[in-house]
């Protein structure tokens with residue numbers, strides 16, 4: 173999601189595209205809007221008829237009844253058109269939000285995780301709200317307004333041509349000035365929305381690390397930081413409010429100038445005997461009603477200006493490339509030597525990978541067979557990156573990764589991931605109850621199976637102590653669940669998935685020795701029939717492994733059994749002995 177500011181004009185086709193497929197609804201709304209304006213425009217004619225009837229001595233009752241009838245009809249049409257227009261705008265917003273949520277969830281994990289969460293939320297939340305006004309005001313009301321304006325001007329011209337032409341000239345001049353102000357409004361709105369995004373990003377960071385903030389006594393400092401961003405958004409918002417107010421003021425002044433000009437010219441014409449009193453009243457009413465289409469056009473322009481700014485930010489979410497699911501065309505099965513079966517397990521063949529041009533893994537070759545394989549090494553060396561490659565969150569820049577002899581790029585991502593169970597480092601929980609959290613993405617519907625998995629990871633006693641058992645509610649950030657419980661819940665979920673491969677990233681880092689031992693026994697047991705690849709710094713895990721792989725400086729530095737590596741590899745020995753020995 174790059175943040176280069178697109179021009180308002182470049183967003184116009186996008187705004188137009190939002191209305192695509194909704195032509196009939198838009199046409200219906202336009203007709204309703206025009207009918208509503210039509211009843212308004214009929215009123216001056218009825219007023220003129222009423223006044224002329226009075227001046228000629230005929231009764232005023234029929235005129236008054238007609239005026240009331242037109243007013244009631246106008247009210248009903250106005251309500252209906254406003255309501256349907258508002259609903260239409262909401263529907264567009266729903267469509268855009270669904271598209272954005274879909275785009276985010278279809279995108280590559282590494283691309284989305286780099287985005288500031290608060291900013292993404294602001295784009296999906298408040299930017300789409302701005303869009304609603306733009307769509308309703310611009311695509312429908314703004315589109316009908318020129319027709320209404322034309323009809324009003326024609327009716328004015330029918331009443332008095334000279335006065336109508338003078339007023340039209342004033343309106344055109346005023347419109348030009350307003351347009352200049354609107355361009356500034358567009359830029360200020362973009363900046364405001366970006367400011368709100370930054371504020372939310374700051375607030376989100378604080379909320380995620382709330383206890384650290386409290387314990388560090390940095391509440392005031394963090395509040396200052398977030399409020400500082402809120403103030404920056406305020407300053408941009410105040411600019412936008414100034415330009416928006418100026419647009420409104422321009423429109424008001426233009427209308428006053430038009431009204432006073434019409435009044436002056438009309439009074440002079442009555443004095444000269446070239447205009448009737450009824451005509452002047454009708455004309456002045458038209459001048460007042462001409463406010464509506466001009467106002468609608470101004471509002472449409474202002475709403476479009478704000479909406480286009482929002483659309484630019486929305487578009488950057490929609491443009492995040494989707495992660496393709498299909499198999500890559502150039503992927504081939506590993507050629508097994510004649511008469512031999514391809515190796516089972518995971519094979520990395522001269523794999524290089526990294527992020528944004530920085531190489532993290534450099535030409536790694538590795539065979540991860542069935543059983544428990546542990547990957548260890550200094551922090552930030554690329555252990556999680558290795559798991560990212562197997563899950564295809566990230567693709568190798570060079571080399572290939574095979575699963576049971578098949579290049580993983582020859583598999584659909586969804587098929588590949590179905591064969592894997594992954595527990596990420598922070599072991600986040602999804603779902604609102606423990607039942608949902610443990611069953612999440614596993615297809616398991618049986619409570620007994622879920623309980624077995626929880627027992628296997630050592631959570632049986634904890635669960636028995638909970639007043640609502642599996643129905644216990646886990647709040648959004650699972651603060652009522654300890655770090656170790658969360659890790660074990662996540663492993664239980666992975667076990668329930670019945671996958672061929674378990675990918676575990678630091679799943680025992682928050683466990684005490686006894687809990688770790690229970691969990692490791694289960695993991696070792698499951699590794700007899702499947703591939704378990706565990707990233708860890710813990711010696712207890714490495715001790716149990718069939719194979720330990722030491723990563724350093726982008727390469728595999730050593731591989732073997734724990735006891736063997738303790739003897740042969742100084743780095744491994746140092747890592748193992750500096751870890752809290754159990």
Ligand SMILES: Nc1ncnc2c1ncn2[C@@H]1O[C@H](COP(=O)(O)OP(=O)(O)OP(=O)(O)O)[C@@H](O)[C@H]1O
Nearest residue numbers: 282286527528532550551552553554555556557558
């Ligand atoms: N999504 C990403 N975008 C850019 N760089 C990344 C991304 N993820 C990881 N990196 C970088 O790649 C390098 C390896 O990270 P990785 O998470 O694989 O290390 P690790 O060995 O698992 O670390 P640790 O033991 O601390 O968890 C680090 O320098 C990290 O900053």
